[in-house]
Amino acid sequence: MPAPKVSFEFFPPQSLDASFRLWETVQALAPLKPEFVSVTYGAGGTTRKLTHEAVETIHNHYQMPVAAHLTCVDATREDTLKIAHSYADAGVSQLVALRGDPPKGSGGFCAHPEGFANSVELIEALAETGRFTLRVGAYPDRHPEARDDQADVAYLKRKIEAGATSAITQFFFDVETFFRFRDRCVKAGIDAPIIPGILPIDNWAKVAKFAAGCGAVIPAELHESFARAERDGRADLLSTSLCAEMCSDLIDGGVEELHFYTLNKPRLTRDVCHALGITPDVSLQKVA
Template structure:
């Protein structure tokens, strides 16, 4: 089986220590030559400038194709498109267009006056510029605000119709979750090859479990039990590598061509899983005098 296409997600650092960790993570993963890497955007636009700095620095220093997250939150249409234009001016050709999460304490999303009311409006406006490849989010399990799974599929189809080029899914823990979602998407007329499954390497089960609960991802009982036991035995890292590798291998065996890793700015587990899947570092040849 050929090695899969891969991509990575990072988040912008807020402290000097976090900056060093991000830099080290990118340094370790860049030799795997991902299709692209993405940099997230904090809830309520709280990391807008940090995201821009991280995107441009990673692209410049590591010659990686960087996709910047862009949301509809807390900005007018003109302000949001000006941010997009600043990315284009910096040589960024890919954006991850999202509605975005509201600031903490605000409750549900509320569009700002003269702002984009939904991701569909943002996608269409970015498409009209003709300057970007547009990636969007997708949900293999029901989004907390969706009435049912069918509504999620319909919304994803509308995103593609608005101009999206590909979609990256929320993370999940069992291959069947994605494969059933893929079947529903194909039945609705969506080209499933344009949907990239999001994979989260389990660097620490307690933290990932809380993250899953917050996002509505199903936590399989067997996985919870396995990590509790592995934690007692001191084998959590071995289990994490095995679980993530098996999940990815199953997806690849079902014809999935690409994987997107939510790294949480930690490199080792993601790198080990990529190695196990046959993704090897590509070292540029040095000129020898």
């Protein structure tokens, strides 16, 4: 089995301790030679400045292409495009263009009166600049706001037609969920790469909460398996085994690239990558 291409997602730090964790994660995973790494926005664009700082630091000091998340939330069109152009001026040419999560307690997404109404409008405007490679989100399990499974496919097609060149999925727990989604996309005429998003399970309770918020379906047996593993002190072993097996099944099914949601904790992601035959480049282990 050939080793897959990989990419990693980080989030910007909001404290000194979190800053140390981010840079330790970046340094630990850089030797695995990712195709790119991405840096997220917080809900409601709350980490906009921190995201920009993290993106520029990774771009300037580490040998990794970096993609900045950019959302529509709580910003005018002018301000959003100003941020985008500042990335391009700094040499960052990849963006992950998303509608974005609304601020907590807001009751749902509400477009800024002078902002982009949705991710399609954002993608169209970014594509018109001619300065970016654009990636977008996709949902193998139904998005909480989608009326049915096909609605997610139809909306992804609109984003690709607006100018995106690839999609990164929300995490999922069943490879067949991804394959069914991929088949629906192919049937709909989507030919852009769809990269599965992988979440190594560092803390089952937190992951289950994430899943409930984003609509990812949890197989019943996972609850039982992690309950037993945590009692026996084997949760990390179970997580690595399940994640590596899922990735292997995806590769067997024709997947060539995997995107890992690291949560700024490198160990499990690194262990899974090693299990997949991705060997570190020792010359990059002290690059900073």
